[in-house]
């Protein structure tokens with residue numbers, strides 16, 4: 001049977017690494033996982049018990065397309081608590097993960113063939129989802145001087161229909177401060193470019209609080225999720241904040257594409273928002289891991305790194321060690337028993353000389369992984 005040209009998207013290379021790591025585990029080896037971009041912890045206990053009670057009470061059928069009103073209201077309240085932003089709950093849309101939000105946002109904002117700027121390195125699925133929707137992703141190569149975040153000069157005169165940014169970013173963990181967001185928003189405004197801010201790693205920040213684009217403008221799409229700070233990757237629930245006059249547009253698309261985000265997950269997500277103590281416990285682990293990583297990677301010989309402001313990744317320039325990050329990652333897995341991600345997923349043009357290390361797992365795992373990396377590099 002014929003398949004569409006737009007379905008010819010690239011695979012996630014990290015999945016190949018995970019496959020190789022699980023093959024090694026099946027053969028009896030012990031592997032430290034620094035490739036996976038998800039918390040090692042599960043949903044907060046309060047979320048799980050709230051869902052248990054809800055399952056005893058009712059059928060958990062469809063919710064309305066925009067999501068449970070109580071969850072939308074609680075998210076709006078969080079914008080007041082976290083950022084001092086007064087947000088109308090009617091602008092909050094519950095989505096099937098932030099991945100579902102990208103599909104809704106790109107469909108609502110762009111027409112076939114529109115060009116959308118994405119920073120490189122960046123989260124690989126932006127590019128692939130745009131392609132699958134017959135849109136044109138435009139890589140904007142960012143520089144270490146700008147901490148791998150786009151600046152207005154990177155897209156001036158490019159006639160972009162949209163700009164997608166992430167802060168803290170994957171794979172670098174670097175953040176855009178208020179002035180940097182304001183500069184990007186101003187440039188987008190002047191060029192008629194829609195501004196989309198992926199804020200999925202908010203809450204996982206170290207020295208200073210991440211800034212939401214909503215502190216700067218209401219004329220943007222903000223996308224977030226329960227996957228990272230709230231530690232609920234598999235529950236597939238996220239949210240989006242859109243301008244008031246876009247709510248109905250999104251509602252119509254969501255009704256048709258998804259009907260709703262999973263009801264059970266929405267119940268759990270609402271309860272998760274009141275599980276601060278447990279979630280801050282997870283943060284203590286990430287904070288300890290980050291300190292170990294910055295010291296340990298440097299000691300091992302991975303010295304060209306931009307210290308992450310948030311998320312749980314370190315992106316390393318390994319151009320002094322290899323020009324083939326894929327085979328270097330395979331060698332690290334084979335000889336050190338540590339799974340890491342080659343940069344090609346995040347930056348097709350320059351990722352052959354970069355690696356991403358994730359420190360989302362337990363501190364004991366991170367310490368063991370770093371010890372193995374040090375021994376591997378010393379023997380190289």
Ligand SMILES: Cc1ncc(COP(=O)(O)O)c(C=O)c1O
Pocket residue numbers: 037096097098099100123166169170198200224225226227233237238
């Ligand atoms: C920057 C970024 N955005 C979005 C996602 C997708 O997350 P979700 O589980 O909410 O679909 C990820 C997942 O790793 C990510 O790193």
